[in-house]
Amino acid sequence: MSLLVQKFGGTSVADIDHIKNVARRVKRTWKQGHKVVVVVSARAGVTNKLISRAAAITKSPDPREMDVLMSTGEQETIALLAMTLQTMGVPAVSRTGPRFGIRTDCNHTRARIHELGGADTRKLLRQGKVVVVAGFQGLSEDGEITTFGRGGSDLSAIVVAGALKAERCQIFTDVDGVYTADPRIVPDAHKLNELSYDEMLELASSGSKVMQTRAVGFAQKHNVTFEVCSSFNNKPGTIVKKTAPSLESVSVSGVAIDKNQVRISVQNLPDRPGAAAGVFKAMAEIGVVVDLIVQNLGHGGKANLTFSVPSTDAYRAEKVLREKVSKSGAKVGRSTKIAKISVVGVGMRSHSGVASCFFDALAEAGINMLMISTSEIKISVAVNPEHGDEATRVAHAAFGLDKKRSKKKKASARRSRSKASK
Amino acid sequence: MSLLVQKFGGTSVADIDHIKNVARRVKRTWKQGHKVVVVVSARAGVTNKLISRAAAITKSPDPREMDVLMSTGEQETIALLAMTLQTMGVPAVSRTGPRFGIRTDCNHTRARIHELGGADTRKLLRQGKVVVVAGFQGLSEDGEITTFGRGGSDLSAIVVAGALKAERCQIFTDVDGVYTADPRIVPDAHKLNELSYDEMLELASSGSKVMQTRAVGFAQKHNVTFEVCSSFNNKPGTIVKKTAPSLESVSVSGVAIDKNQVRISVQNLPDRPGAAAGVFKAMAEIGVVVDLIVQNLGHGGKANLTFSVPSTDAYRAEKVLREKVSKSGAKVGRSTKIAKISVVGVGMRSHSGVASCFFDALAEAGINMLMISTSEIKISVAVNPEHGDEATRVAHAAFGLDKKRSKKKKASARRSRSKASK
Numbered sequence: 151m152s153l154l155v156q157k158f159g160g161t162s163v164a165d166i167d168h169i170k171n172v173a174r175r176v177k178r179t180w181k182q183g184h185k186v187v188v189v190v191s192a193r194a195g196v197t198n199k200l201i202s203r204a205a206a207i208t209k210s211p212d213p214r215e216m217d218v219l220m221s222t223g224e225q226e227t228i229a230l231l232a233m234t235l236q237t238m239g240v241p242a243v244s245r246t247g248p249r250f251g252i253r254t255d256c257n258h259t260r261a262r263i264h265e266l267g268g269a270d271t272r273k274l275l276r277q278g279k280v281v282v283v284a285g286f287q288g289l290s291e292d293g294e295i296t297t298f299g300r301g302g303s304d305l306s307a308i309v310v311a312g313a314l315k316a317e318r319c320q321i322f323t324d325v326d327g328v329y330t331a332d333p334r335i336v337p338d339a340h341k342l343n344e345l346s347y348d349e350m351l352e353l354a355s356s357g358s359k360v361m362q363t364r365a366v367g368f369a370q371k372h373n374v375t376f377e378v379c380s381s382f383n384n385k386p387g388t389i390v391k392k393t394a395p396s397l398e399s400v401s402v403s404g405v406a407i408d409k410n411q412v413r414i415s416v417q418n419l420p421d422r423p424g425a426a427a428g429v430f431k432a433m434a435e436i437g438v439v440v441d442l443i444v445q446n447l448g449h450g451g452k453a454n455l456t457f458s459v460p461s462t463d464a465y466r467a468e469k470v471l472r473e474k475v476s477k478s479g480a481k482v483g484r485s486t487k488i489a490k491i492s493v494v495g496v497g498m499r500s501h502s503g504v505a506s507c508f509f510d511a512l513a514e515a516g517i518n519m520l521m522i523s524t525s526e527i528k529i530s531v532a533v534n535p536e537h538g539d540e541a542t543r544v545a546h547a548a549f550g551l552d553k554k555r556s557k558k559k560k561a562s563a564r565r566s567r568s569k570a571s572k
Numbered sequence: 573m574s575l576l577v578q579k580f581g582g583t584s585v586a587d588i589d590h591i592k593n594v595a596r597r598v599k600r601t602w603k604q605g606h607k608v609v610v611v612v613s614a615r616a617g618v619t620n621k622l623i624s625r626a627a628a629i630t631k632s633p634d635p636r637e638m639d640v641l642m643s644t645g646e647q648e649t650i651a652l653l654a655m656t657l658q659t660m661g662v663p664a665v666s667r668t669g670p671r672f673g674i675r676t677d678c679n680h681t682r683a684r685i686h687e688l689g690g691a692d693t694r695k696l697l698r699q700g701k702v703v704v705v706a707g708f709q710g711l712s713e714d715g716e717i718t719t720f721g722r723g724g725s726d727l728s729a730i731v732v733a734g735a736l737k738a739e740r741c742q743i744f745t746d747v748d749g750v751y752t753a754d755p756r757i758v759p760d761a762h763k764l765n766e767l768s769y770d771e772m773l774e775l776a777s778s779g780s781k782v783m784q785t786r787a788v789g790f791a792q793k794h795n796v797t798f799e800v801c802s803s804f805n806n807k808p809g810t811i812v813k814k815t816a817p818s819l820e821s822v823s824v825s826g827v828a829i830d831k832n833q834v835r836i837s838v839q840n841l842p843d844r845p846g847a848a849a850g851v852f853k854a855m856a857e858i859g860v861v862v863d864l865i866v867q868n869l870g871h872g873g874k875a876n877l878t879f880s881v882p883s884t885d886a887y888r889a890e891k892v893l894r895e896k897v898s899k900s901g902a903k904v905g906r907s908t909k910i911a912k913i914s915v916v917g918v919g920m921r922s923h924s925g926v927a928s929c930f931f932d933a934l935a936e937a938g939i940n941m942l943m944i945s946t947s948e949i950k951i952s953v954a955v956n957p958e959h960g961d962e963a964t965r966v967a968h969a970a971f972g973l974d975k976k977r978s979k980k981k982k983a984s985a986r987r988s989r990s991k992a993s994k
Contacts, residue, residue, distance in 0.1 A: 166628045203652060206588045208659040215658070218666050219651035222644035229641035230625060236637070237630040244640050249715065293671065 192223025301362025614645025
């Protein structure tokens with residue numbers, strides 16, 4: 151008998167019928183003898199409705215009041231799900247985030263977690279209860295309701311699992327698990343059985359929308375094993391845990407694409423210490439997350455700096471740069487859309503030639519690389535948006551990630567094909 | 573500079589436009605230099621929507637989960653109103669019932685209040701803040717969210733005013749104040765300027781729907797002066813306070829009608845101690861509130877007992893009575909609808925002849941009295957439902973409550989008219 155945390159998102163609890171489905175799944179797990187804690191989001195659409203009501207009042211609502219408002223969404227769901235479980239004979243009890251004991255700082259709408267809580271929940275679990283916890287919310291040091299920002303319910307589930315030392319945290323979504331690539335782009339993509347936190351983090355930050363990086367990072371820090379699985383079937387999903395070797399032992403476990411980035415160039419930046427730092431300080435001050443960065447020398451001892459930011463932040467980033475950087479005589483170019491393709495894999499560390507294989511494959515396909523960035527377990531390249539999908543498919547094939555064939559067969563097949571075509 | 577508590581119900585905060593209206597009124601009061609605490613209900617329709625969602629799951633939802641669910645309604649309103657006030661330049665901050673510090677027992681969906689709280693709110697008021705409190709809700713000794721049942725937001729407003737020793741609690745409604753009778757039934761009815769708690773209690777329990785008796789009783793116990801006034805204009809309403817003499821010094825201050833009662837008869841009840849008590853114990857056990865009670869002797873040493881209950885409880889009451897009482901050979905009659913007409917007034921205590929004036933007037937109008945009940949400041953009679961409105965008008969005129977003429981003129985005019993018609 152183990153303790154499982156099961157997390158269901160907004161579409162899984164959209165209405166009473168969906169809530170009943172979730173309850174049946176929870177009951178099944180509970181019937182198998184597991185202790186179960188359920189973490190739920192607001193019903194699909196509810197959060198947007200609340201936001202639009204606030205937007206009808208003001209463009210910049212008080213973050214504290216936004217948290218009071220938003221937290222009602224999850225609170226509704228926990229009550230409805232607990233009632234539903236009870237009618238199915240499962241002794242359920244609901245807990246808001248504050249009541250569960252999740253303590254945060256006072257940064258409303260994007261609070262960070264200080265303490266995990268859960269003492270009271272452990273007691274309920276010993277009594278055989280199923281505990282239904284509201285995701286996305288906690289209580290600040292000042293005794294105020296706080297929320298965690300985007301992807302906050304995933305974070306809650308991981309936090310709850312960590313607090314209770316759960317055997318596993320199951321994140322139920324509309325996909326079967328984490329794939330080697332987006333199956334809509336790469337039809338041959340297949341589901342990964344296991345991943346390491348690092349790989350999951352890189353995939354998440356590289357555009358694989360399964361989970362927010364913040365939840366994955368928290369899981370890694372607190373060593374919480376979690377599973378991404380489908381709420382529509384009972385197949386095993388993808389398990390993410392400490393130093394899990396990719397099951398197939400390939401060097402690359404997945405290819406991710408992020409189409410929501412733009413590239414900004416700053417030319418003729420004085421080539422002296424602190425010039426580039428000034429650019430990124432300006433970005434940090436307005437809360438813009440910079441992703442890929444490339445710097446090289448331009449004309450006459452000046453540097454050219456190119457970096458990518460989320461496309462939603464492009465306008466703000468450009469504006470601030472024009473104000474701050476142009477004083478030094480540097481020129482800020484217009485932002486242009488890019489697609490970022492990343493190959494990710496722990497195996498990469500011990501395999502040489504991953505970069506050259508990746509770049510070769512793109513070159514063979516005639517795709518030009520605009521920017522390159524590498525980490526221990528990831529290589530990202532920016533390409534023109536119209537080449538994004540093709541670049542993903544090419545990389546997926548180059549690393550032998552296709553569904554049915556083994557890596558070696560595939561790789562050799564690719565090589566002979568590519569040789570033949572040369 | 574005084575402290576005012578202003579309470580707005582669901583229709584007053586139904587949507588963003590209504591919320592803006594409320595905010596403007598609050599701002600006006602605040603601008604006048606008052607300290608203001610606002611108590612609000614859920615937006616009109618929200619509570620019913622939440623109830624219907626629970627009803628789609630089960631007929632008998634867990635009261636604890638119902639409270640978690642229902643309390644979201646008021647929580648939404650406080651956030652929206654606080655934001656609105658802020659955009660109008662009023663430094664507002666919201667407080668849920670639990671956060672305000674209202675402590676209750678553990679009777680979910682109908683919790684009773686133990687402690688008032690408000691320490692934190694006093695601090696905010698000293699800082700010049702307007703505090704927006706969620707009505708209808710508190711926190712139990714077990715740390716659970718509780719709600720107060722019907723009319724709970726009025727109760728919250730009175731509780732908050734009591735906790736903060738406010739100068740006055742203003743209950744904004746869709747009527748101007750408390751009238752001598754329902755103006756839809758008695759066109760000559762006029763608004764009362766002042767009332768005592770006792771009179772307000774009797775009027776409320778006699779079918780005047782302005783406020784729940786529970787809130788009035790709490791106000792009396794804690795000596796909270798409150799004003800019932802219109803949210804649509806700025807006219808003074810009806811002030812309810814300790815031993816306020818009815819301004820016109822008439823013996824009767826109002827006539828109330830309650831059409832939601834039925835009469836149940838139990839015949840041939842053994843005429844021995846405890847027989848009648850058994851009937852009312854059975855009612856209490858199923859939570860049915862008995863109002864008028866009449867007992868008289870029937871045939872052969874048996875007693876006939878007649879009493880009235882709310883029509884919504886008629887079926888349950890009859891069923892339980894048939895099960896429990898019929899063993900003793902008593903016969904439970906079918907429940908029949910009645911209208912209850914009550915004349916209410918503190919002045920009654922010192923005026924003789926109120927009962928006979930009331931009964932005379934009904935007799936002159938040819939209206940038969942089915943049941944009679946009297947208290948210190950109230951006389952109620954049950955009549956056939958079809959005579960209810962007429963009985964109200966007759967009583968209103970008999971006690972000279974008509975709008976424009978003085979009491980004496982009116983009373984003598986009535987007498988001469990009635991003599992002439994004889």
